[in-house]
Amino acid sequence: MFNSKRFLIVLTVSMMVFMSGCSLPGLSGPSRNTIVIGTLGTSESQIMGNMVRLMIEHYTNLKVNTVNNLGSSTVQHQAMMNGDVDITATRYTGTDLAGALGMKPVKEPKKALEIVQREFQERYNQTWFDSYGFANSYAFTVTKELANKEHLRTVSDLEKHAPDLKLGVDNAWLKQKGDGYEGFSQKYGFEFGKTFPMQIGLVYQAAANGKMDVVLAYTTDGRIQSFDLKVLQDDKHFFPPYDTSLVARNEVLEEHPELKGKLQKLSGKIDTETMQSLNYEADGKKKEPSIVAKNFLEKHNYFE
Template identity: 50%
Template sequence: MKKTKKIFLVLYFSIFLSGCSLPGLPSNKDDEVISIAGSTTTESQILTSLVSGMIEHYTGKPTSEVNNLGTAQISHNALVNQDADIAAARYTGTDVTTILQMDAIKDPKEAFDVSKNELKDRYDQVRFPSYGFDNTFVFLVNQDTANKYNLEKVSDLEEVSDQLTVGSDRQWLSREGDGYQGFIQEYGFEFGRMLPMQIGLVYDAVAANKVDVVLGYSTDGRVASNNLVMLEDDRQFFPP
C-alpha cells in the first residue's frame, strides 16, 4: 500500500513525500489512509487542507490531517518514523540549516537543489518544486517605531539595539545557523531583551507596543492588517 501511495503522490503534488511514533501522533496509522502533516501556522494548515482535498478528489483515497506540529524537526521526524506520509509545507532554508545541519546557503536555487538531493540521499524523501511563494523570517516594527528610529533595514537597529525588547519564536533563540547567535555574529550586535513567544502572537504584540520589534514570517497576512513595517535583511542573513 505504501508503494501505491507514493506513485500517486509523485504524479500529483508539489510537496514533500516520504513513506512517523511521536507524542500526539497516531502510533497505529492506517496504511489505507494518507496522512498529511502540517505545522502551527495558518499558511501550513491551509496548504495541508488543500493537499488533502486534492488527494481525495483526484485519487479517491482517504486522507487524514495532523496539524499543529510545532517545528520543522517534528514534521521531519513524523515522515522518518512513518507517522505521516506527506509534509504539506516545508521551507528550504530551515531544512538546510536545521534538518540537514549544513551551513546556510544564500542562493535560492542552490539551496533548493542541495536540500532536494540531500533529503533524498539521507532519508529517501522526495522534494517537489516550490508552491511559488517565498516565506522567510523578517524583523517587523510598527509604523510609530519605524518613524521614531528611522528604521528601514535590520542594520538600522544597531544604534538603539540595547533599548529594544524583541519578541521571537522560542526555537529561533536556540537554533544553530540562522538563529539568534548566528544573527549576532552576522550583524555584530544583540538586543537589550529577547522575549520568547509563540510565533502567532508576535504580530499583535508589536502592533500594540507590547514589544518594540518582532521576528515573524514575511507572508503572514497580519503584517499587512496591522500595518507593520518589514525591515530589509540587508546582510541577507536569513536563508531563502
C-alpha cells in the same frame, strides 16, 4: 503444563504491541488507496495541508486522511520514515537542512532547495517538491508609523537608531548559535539598546502598542497584517532561507503516478504576502484553515 494455543495467543498479542510501538501514537499507517497528509499545529501548515488534500480529491479518486498537529519537523520526518504519513504539507529548507539532514545552514535560497531535494531523494527516497513560492523566515518588524517616520526599509536602516531602540524577541533566538543575536551583531555591526525575551506570540501586540520598537517576527504570520506592521528587508542576507514545500514518499508517487503532476500545480503559486493574508484569514478572522484553503483554490480554479 505447556499450552501451545495460549502461547500462540500471547505471542501474537506481544508481536502486535511491538509492531504498534514502531509507529507514532495514533497513527496506524495508510491503507492502499488512501493518502495520509501530515501537518504541524500552525494555521499555515493546516491551510497548506488542506490545499494538498483538496487538490488530490479534485483531481483523483483517492481518499485522503489528514493527521494534524504533528509536534515538530522532527516528528513529521519520523512519521514519513515510518510510513505512517505519505505527504507532509509544510517543510522548510532551513529547518530540514539543520534537522533531518544535519548540515550547515545555506544562505542562498536556490542552493538550499537544491540540497534538500537531492539529499532527501538519496537518503530517504522522498521527493521534495519545488517551493510553493513563500518563505516563512525570521524578520525584523516595526510599526508602519515608525518605518515612515525614520525611513526604515531595511535592517541596515536601523543601525543609527539601534542604541535607542527596544527589541522584543524569542528568548531562544538570543542564545542561538550561528543565526542568533551574537551572529546578527557580527554581521550587521550593531546591537540594540535593550533586548527583551518574549514568547513569539506576544511580539506583534508588543510592537503595535508601543512597548517594543522592533520585534523579531515570522514573515508569513498573519498578525503582521492584523497589527499593521512592516517587515524590514534582510539586506545582508543574515537569516537562512525557509522556503516552503511539500514532501512526498516516492513509494506513494510511484503507486499513484497521477499525483506528482497535480501537486506540482501548487509550486510557485503562493508568495509570502499571499500566505501572510491566508494566515490572517485563519488567525485574525478566525476562519477554519479548511475553509481558507477551499476559498483560495476555488478562486484560482484549482490552478487548472
